[in-house]
Amino acid sequence: MTKYNLTHLKELEAESIFILREVAAQFQKPAILFSGGKDSICVVHLAKKAFHPAKFPFPLVHIDTGHNFPETIKFRDNLVKKLGAKLIIGSVQKSIDEGRASEEKGKNASRNAIQTVTLLDTIEENKFDACLGGARRDEEKARAKERFFSHRDEFGQWDPKNQRPELWNIFNGKHQSGEHFRVFPLSNWTEMDVWQYILAEKIEIPSLYFAHQREVIWRNNAWLPVSQYIQIDNGEEVTTKKLRFRTLGDITITGGVESQADTLEKIVEEVAAARYTERGNRADDKRSETAMEDRKKEGYF
Amino acid sequence: MKGYLDMELLRFTTAGSVDDGKSTLIGRLLYDSKSIFEDQLHQVKETSERRGAEEVDLALLTDGLKDEREQGITIDVAYRYFATPKRKFIIADTPGHIQYTRNMVTGASTANVALILIDARNGVVDQTCRHSIIASLLQIPHLIVCINKMDLVNYDEVVFKKIKDDFEDFASKLDVKDVRFIPISALKGDNVVNRSDKIPWYEGSTLLYALENIHIGSDQNHIDCRFPVQTVIRPQTDEFHDYRGYAGRIVGGIFKPGDEVIVLPSGFTSKVKSIDTFEGPVKEAFAPMSVTINLEDDIDISRGDMIVRTNNKPEPKQDIEVMLCWLNNKGPMPRAKYIIRHTTSEAKAMIKEIRYKLDISTLHRNEQEKSIGANDICRASLRTTKPLLIDSYRKNRSTGSIILIDEGTNETVAAGMVI
Numbered sequence: 001m002t003k004y005n006l007t008h009l010k011e012l013e014a015e016s017i018f019i020l021r022e023v024a025a026q027f028q029k030p031a032i033l034f035s036g037g038k039d040s041i042c043v044v045h046l047a048k049k050a051f052h053p054a055k056f057p058f059p060l061v062h063i064d065t066g067h068n069f070p071e072t073i074k075f076r077d078n079l080v081k082k083l084g085a086k087l088i089i090g091s092v093q094k095s096i097d098e099g100r101a102s103e104e105k106g107k108n109a110s111r112n113a114i115q116t117v118t119l120l121d122t123i124e125e126n127k128f129d130a131c132l133g134g135a136r137r138d139e140e141k142a143r144a145k146e147r148f149f150s151h152r153d154e155f156g157q158w159d160p161k162n163q164r165p166e167l168w169n170i171f172n173g174k175h176q177s178g179e180h181f182r183v184f185p186l187s188n189w190t191e192m193d194v195w196q197y198i199l200a201e202k203i204e205i206p207s208l209y210f211a212h213q214r215e216v217i218w219r220n221n222a223w224l225p226v227s228q229y230i231q232i233d234n235g236e237e238v239t240t241k242k243l244r245f246r247t248l249g250d251i252t253i254t255g256g257v258e259s260q261a262d263t264l265e266k267i268v269e270e271v272a273a274a275r276y277t278e279r280g281n282r283a284d285d286k287r288s289e290t291a292m293e294d295r296k297k298e299g300y301f
Numbered sequence: 302m303k304g305y306l307d308m309e310l311l312r313f314t315t316a317g318s319v320d321d322g323k324s325t326l327i328g329r330l331l332y333d334s335k336s337i338f339e340d341q342l343h344q345v346k347e348t349s350e351r352r353g354a355e356e357v358d359l360a361l362l363t364d365g366l367k368d369e370r371e372q373g374i375t376i377d378v379a380y381r382y383f384a385t386p387k388r389k390f391i392i393a394d395t396p397g398h399i400q401y402t403r404n405m406v407t408g409a410s411t412a413n414v415a416l417i418l419i420d421a422r423n424g425v426v427d428q429t430c431r432h433s434i435i436a437s438l439l440q441i442p443h444l445i446v447c448i449n450k451m452d453l454v455n456y457d458e459v460v461f462k463k464i465k466d467d468f469e470d471f472a473s474k475l476d477v478k479d480v481r482f483i484p485i486s487a488l489k490g491d492n493v494v495n496r497s498d499k500i501p502w503y504e505g506s507t508l509l510y511a512l513e514n515i516h517i518g519s520d521q522n523h524i525d526c527r528f529p530v531q532t533v534i535r536p537q538t539d540e541f542h543d544y545r546g547y548a549g550r551i552v553g554g555i556f557k558p559g560d561e562v563i564v565l566p567s568g569f570t571s572k573v574k575s576i577d578t579f580e581g582p583v584k585e586a587f588a589p590m591s592v593t594i595n596l597e598d599d600i601d602i603s604r605g606d607m608i609v610r611t612n613n614k615p616e617p618k619q620d621i622e623v624m625l626c627w628l629n630n631k632g633p634m635p636r637a638k639y640i641i642r643h644t645t646s647e648a649k650a651m652i653k654e655i656r657y658k659l660d661i662s663t664l665h666r667n668e669q670e671k672s673i674g675a676n677d678i679c680r681a682s683l684r685t686t687k688p689l690l691i692d693s694y695r696k697n698r699s700t701g702s703i704i705l706i707d708e709g710t711n712e713t714v715a716a717g718m719v720i
Contacts, residue, residue, distance in 0.1 A: 004555065004587045005518050008310035008389040017591035018550045021531040025604050025645070049579035050591070053544060054536035137380045144379045163377065165403055165628045167410040167716045168702045169550070170642050174711035188391055190382045277338040 009197055013046065016185040018169065019148055020050040023130050023183050024057050026173035030130035030183075031088070033119075033301060034060040036072035037248040038205050039134025042194055043185055044079070045203050047132075058132065059086035063119050065111040066093045067229045067250040075206040090122030107231055108220075110252045116300045120156040123180055130173065130181045133301055138190040139278070142293035148187050154178040156299030182301075191246075191278050195271050199264045209267065211244040211259040222255025246271075246278040309388050311517055313414035314441070316405045316432045317397040321418050322449045326487035327381060327394055328359025333494035334509065336383035337362060376401065378408045387513045397428055402661065402676035403628040405432065406716060409439040410702070413517045416508075417446045421454045421484075425467045427662045433468075434661045437475040438624060438678070438718065440698060442520045444472075444480045445511055451500065452486040458502045474664055476695075479515075483508050521588045522697050526554030526562075527615065528608040529644035529700075534593055546577055546593035547602055552644065552699035553692075554610070555587045556594065563611045564602055565690050570611060571598040605646030607690045607700075615700055617688035621650075623703065623717035624659070624694075625673075625681045631707075631714070632674040639705040639714065641685055649686040650705065656680040680720070694718035 006014065020043075023030045032047065034040045047056035062076060080087045092111050095101040101117040104110060123131060137144045147163055149171045164172055173181055186194070198205060216223040217236045223243055224230065229252050232238065243256035244267070261270045292300075317323025331337050345361040352358075381392040393408030395401065409415060415436035419429050436444055446468055454460045461484045472480060483492055484503050491497035494509045506514070534546040556562075560573045574595040575582045586592045594608060602608075609615065627633070633652050641650035657666040658679045666680075673679050683703075694701030705715040 004521070004523050005309060006590065008308045011310045011589060014550060014589050014591040018531070021548050021591070025532045050548070051534060052577070052579040052593075053538075053541045054534050138382045144381065145377050161376070164713045165407045165716070166713075167407050167704060168698060169411075170644075170702065170704050172642065172704065172706055172711070172713045174640070174706060176711065188380070188382075190384070190389075192384065193389070274338070276340050 016046045017050040019185040027130040031061045031128045032058045032132045036076045043134045061088045063090045090118045092118045140292045150182045208245045211262045227251045312391045314393040314408040314412040315416045316395045322487045324360030328362040329487045329493045406626045414443045415441040421450045446482045451484045456499045522553040526610045527552045530606045548593045550591045551588045557585045561611045565607045569600045571596040615690040615692045621683045622720040625717045627677045629714035630675045643689045643703045650683045653682045
């Protein structure tokens with residue numbers, strides 16, 4: 001590599017920082033959608049870099065389903081305190097209580113789909129015109145077609161067939177009032193890039209990503225954590241496994257993988273050797289072949 | 302591990318329609334480089350079976366949206382990723398049909414390499430020319446011509462040579478510098494990742510080896526210093542009371558502290574005091590780094606301004622000649638006005654004249670044809686409300702490119718390359 005070449009991680013970082021600065025410059029009221037997962041943690045880290053030595057000009061928005069891993073919430077609160085950032089919480093429980101969303105019934109019930117209601121309400125209430133998210137194009141086939149600057153109409157809907165062309169590094173964030181954009185600075189990152197970056201930058205992440213002992217049941221081909229939010233059938237056996245989570249969603253839908261990786265170095269090795277995609281353990285994607293595309297059209301993350 | 306941190310990033314684009322094996326080729330690259338996961342493969346196997354296919358259809362790996370799967374076509378640009386120990390690759394996978402020219406142009410706009418696929422049975426056809434012309438117009442630095450389906454012509458060297466000669470004949474009219482030819486069979490895996498023993502007469506490298514080793518270090522402009530200001534960073538804290546940094550991404554040249562610079566359009570001169578990053582100040586910065594520049598003097602600078610060297614400036618121009626690719630279904634009205642975006646600056650622009658429409662299968666310039674619609678490429682003259690700090694697209698892909706935005710719908714309606 002010559003002196004004037006960037007490594008791929010540095011180039012991805014430079015691209016993401018450029019995107020974050022464009023968002024600050026092109027929008028009136030941007031925010032970061034923060035789930036407490038590794039990708040949104042990376043977005044926050046990049047935002048810190050992009051505006052240094054000033055604070056980044058975005059509040060963090062957390063859509064709280066009420067079905068969280070307690071570790072995620074603890075991590076979130078710590079991070080917000082350390083950054084001195086503003087945290088805005090949209091509560092799915094509140095949406096249910098107010099009758100704006102209705103809870104799913106049955107054994108595999110989750111609040112994953114109805115988060116969209118709370119998310120769109122929160123965006124509307126706060127008049128956000130851009131929401132930064134950590135979604136990556138390598139995650140899922142519908143996301144492979146997503147733009148960096150992704151337009152949402154006044155109903156928060158995504159129209160995949162009518163997306164704005166994105167050429168070179170010119171991003172068009174123009175919109176009517178009431179519409180908003182989802183912006184994805186990590187579009188070109190892969191799961192491996194994210195882990196390498198976390199390792200290289202020594203970024204703090206929730207303990208859930210490291211191998212630990214946990215009570216689980218085997219359901220839908222994944223180890224599902226035992227919690228107060230899931231019903232356990234008679235036939236299902238609770239066991240204790242050493243495992244870790246490759247993605248973090250709600251505790252009701254996030255399956256763990258058996259693992260001995262309790263350091264970042266070991267996680268990177270494990271990811272490099274992985275034979276299954278990280279979302280392979282996510283019950284929300286398994287509902288149908290186009291589960292993600294369908295949810296995204298409605299306004300999902 | 303260390304190897305991974307030394308990797309470079311290469312972006313390449315492919316274009317193709319249903320039958321020329323583009324999806325199979327991408328599927329093959331992903332599969333043979335072990336970038337496909339078991340659950341993805343499982344899904345593809347299931348779908349192949351459901352459709353009654355005999356073999357696993359690797360092309361399904363690149364299917365995206367519901368409509369595309371149902372119709373068996375690619376409509377939009379899809380981005381795909383794979384890595385080898387040497388490089389990380391971003392593929393902009395685009396449809397090949399003429400009605401999707403805009404998607405091809407989009408995919409080509411950031412690519413270092415264009416893969417041109419030719420069906421060995423058919424040789425150079427309209428679509429080959431179209432893809433090559435787009436690669437040339439968008440100034441993709443390297444072309445790799447894959448002569449595919451060699452298995453269907455008995456791996457015959459004569460067929461390969463004939464196609465190579467035909468292509469070189471045609472390419473002499475184009476503005477491309479680096480072209481190489483590889484005989485492959487995406488279906489059988491010949492010369493994609495693994496060297497083929499059926500093509501002993503070919504002494505060049507496999508496709509993956511070429512992608513891993515093409516020299517891309519010179520693709521960036523490291524000569525003409527260009528720094529478009531994105532935003533101004535003013536912490537207004539006690540610690541950084543007087544800090545005023547100009548945040549942006551270098552799109553050309555190498556900047557160093559002490560450099561004499563001029564800020565355009567104001568024309569004030571100053572010196573670079575420091576180049577800051579989160580990790581601290583750096584001794585030099587080059588494209589495509591994102592940095593924050595501090596100047597010795599307090600000058601009024603805002604988004605859209607450009608910091609350049611005093612002895613090497615872009616030309617401030619209000620009359621701009623461009624090659625325009627029309628992206629929107631609604632064509633331009635005569636003398637219609639649009640918002641024009643160039644780097645981080647914005648103005649209004651009027652299309653003064655369509656000079657000619659380009660036939661992108663033959664390069665023929667049709668000066669009689671002035672009606673422009675989606676997917677058309679034409680040469681046009683624009684007049685802007687304020688001077689833009691432009692270079693030619695040949696010199697710099699960032700400072701030489703523009704987009705037009707419809708004021709009513711906010712849609713990006715055209716992309717232009719400055720002549």
